[in-house]
Amino acid sequence: MARVAVVGAGAMGSVYAGLMADAGHEVHAITLWADHVAAMRANGLRVEGASGDRTVRLQAATTTDGIGPCDLVIIACKAADVVDAARSAKALVGESTVVQTIQNGLGSADRVAEVLGAERLSVGVVGGFGASLTAPGHVHHNGMEMVRFGAYGGLSGDAVERGASVWRSAGFAVQVFDDIERMVWEKLIMNVAFSASTCLTGMTIGEVLAHPEAWHVARRCTEEAVAVAQARGISLQVGDPVEHVRELGGKIPNARPSMLLDHLAGRRSEIDVINGAIPRQAATVGLAAPVNDTVTALVKAREVGFAA
Incomplete structure (x- = not known):
């Protein structure tokens, strides 16, 4: 099982974190929303919707302090916050860590690469989830249609696949692309x-x-x-x-x-x-x-x- 950190555990990030934790991975959900962290620590994270309905236990925090290097780091925050998120993720990155950055629109991957390095970065695209946070510690999603990854720069195909395999193990259908x-x-x-x-x-x-x-x-x-x-x-x-x-x-x-x-x-x-x-x-x-x-x-x- 992999050691995973989701930096930006909002609606979408919480879906990723919850399903990966349910698959048996060691998952750290990081979000600045203190009430969400408190609820996850007290009662677990409830994920309901297209994937079913489950409540899972995971590690939740408002900072990356004390977590240490992970196998997979997923930067799932909004585009405006990617630089701060990437800087905070430095403490999570070891020699073999794969970093996946998943944002809407254009330009975020370039900004993450400047902080964490193009050679370890995989760009992700997800869609068809329709996720929303119902309450602290509770996320809902309407679907789970599209999960795609590709190497940003010098990341090897094996490393892209290694990151993608964590998602597949958690029930996501994943495609790997050469043309990002x-x-x-x-x-x-x-x-x-x-x-x-x-x-x-x-x-x-x-x-x-x-x-x-x-x-x-x-x-x-x-x-x-x-x-x-x-x-x-x-x-x-x-x-x-x-x-x-x-x-x-x-x-x-x-x-x-x-x-x-x-x-x-x-x-x-x-x-x-x-x-x-x-x-x-x-x-x-x-x-x-x-x-x-x-x-x-x-x-x-x-x-x-x-x-x-």
């Missing part, structure tokens, strides 16, 4: 569809799909992202990208993406690295992305006065 740009953009076209559209309307993914005007906006966000990917020479191997997004979204109709959950909690979202990344990338290949640019501006306008 393709891997990241295949997830990004889903993120841009439903992140801003649900955030601005308050709808679930299923409600966006069923509402003609909301789906029109979501679809155009995806179409702009696909055009940028194609212009950059990124081969998206998902068939018709819009139908791919519609199909994946249809599998988790009750899900509320993290951007909507952030706004409901009065927190700033990851809009800059998701929808906001598309106009920036478009400009590098002579394109425009007016719908993504507009929804980004609207989301940021709503965030005035929100906590960081």
